Amino acid sequence: xxxxxxxxxxxxxTSIKFGIWAKTxxxxxxxxxxxxxxxxxxxxxxxxxxxxxxTSTITGVGISTAGVVDVTTGxxxxxxxxxxxxxxxxxxxxxxxxxxxxxxxxxxxCAALGEATYGAAKGISDVVVLVIGTGxxxxxxxxxxxxxGAHLLGGEFGYMLTDAALTVSRGGTAxxxxxxxxxxxxxxxxxxxxxxFDRAAQGDSTSAQYLQRMNEVLARTIFNLQYxxxxxxxxxxxxxxxxxxxxxxxSAALDDVMTTVAIAPVRxxxxxxxFRNDANLVGAAVHYLQQHA
Numbered sequence: 001x002x003x004x005x006x007x008x009x010x011x012x013x014t015s016i017k018f019g020i021w022a023k024t025x026x027x028x029x030x031x032x033x034x035x036x037x038x039x040x041x042x043x044x045x046x047x048x049x050x051x052x053x054x055t056s057t058i059t060g061v062g063i064s065t066a067g068v069v070d071v072t073t074g075x076x077x078x079x080x081x082x083x084x085x086x087x088x089x090x091x092x093x094x095x096x097x098x099x100x101x102x103x104x105x106x107x108x109x110c111a112a113l114g115e116a117t118y119g120a121a122k123g124i125s126d127v128v129v130l131v132i133g134t135g136x137x138x139x140x141x142x143x144x145x146x147x148x149g150a151h152l153l154g155g156e157f158g159y160m161l162t163d164a165a166l167t168v169s170r171g172g173t174a175x176x177x178x179x180x181x182x183x184x185x186x187x188x189x190x191x192x193x194x195x196x197f198d199r200a201a202q203g204d205s206t207s208a209q210y211l212q213r214m215n216e217v218l219a220r221t222i223f224n225l226q227y228x229x230x231x232x233x234x235x236x237x238x239x240x241x242x243x244x245x246x247x248x249x250x251s252a253a254l255d256d257v258m259t260t261v262a263i264a265p266v267r268x269x270x271x272x273x274x275f276r277n278d279a280n281l282v283g284a285a286v287h288y289l290q291q292h293a
């Protein structure tokens with residue numbers, strides 16, 4: 001007898017991840033290069049779901065994707081992966097194609113749902129997740145559910161201003177701090193965010209200053225969100241979160257903010273994401289189960 005399961009798809013710009021959710025875990029995870037055309041994309045995901053059905057009783061399919069997602073229709077807009085999927089009522093189209101119910105949610109929201117349900121914030125109903133990559137995105141989860149907002153902009157923290165002209169995305173990522181360093185030092189070989197961390201660890205005070213700027217932006221953002229949304233905890237995700245120096249740096253900057261605002265009664269509880277490669281798939285499963293409980 002086949003196990004009851006949910007098919008999982010995470011649509012990225014360079015690859016699409018697939019997996020099967022069964023017994024509260026992701027199984028058979030693998031990735032395939034993202035097709036260049038809609039036709040090739042539909043063929044790929046149809047074949048993958050068909051293969052899942054050969055080994056499991058697939059009762060539905062949960063999908064994670066970049067972009068602004070209308071979770072009712074599956075229509076995707078804004079910047080995202082596989083632009084040929086945008087503007088289409090994907091939930092109805094894929095439900096008909098797969099023969100089972102389908103749910104679709106933004107990838108950062110999926111990552112947040114995964115962390116809140118099974119990860120670093122397990123058992124906590126009010127959580128803010130910041131996903132730090134080339135920009136800063138994330139999600140607001142209240143009462144265990146994503147708050148999309150009136151314009152589907154809930155969790156788009158990168159648009160926030162940290163001073164008169166600097167957005168959180170521009171100032172709050174190692175990627176952009178590396179770009180700033182390289183622009184300020186045109187005679188040097190361009191550096192990456194990882195280079196800044198490595199140099200700072202070796203005692204390079206200049207690299208440490210650029211990381212400190214990032215830490216200050218993130219600390220102020222977290223503090224402001226604590227005193228506007230008031231979640232139980234924050235989870236920091238994205239590639240930089242795996243660097244062992246990242247959380248201590250942000251925490252030290254947050255201590256400075258708390259000293260500046262001495263009357264603030266609550267210091268934000270900040271944690272590092274537990275999931276890595278399968279975060280979006282886990283969240284896609286959680287979202288599907290919420291939509292089709």
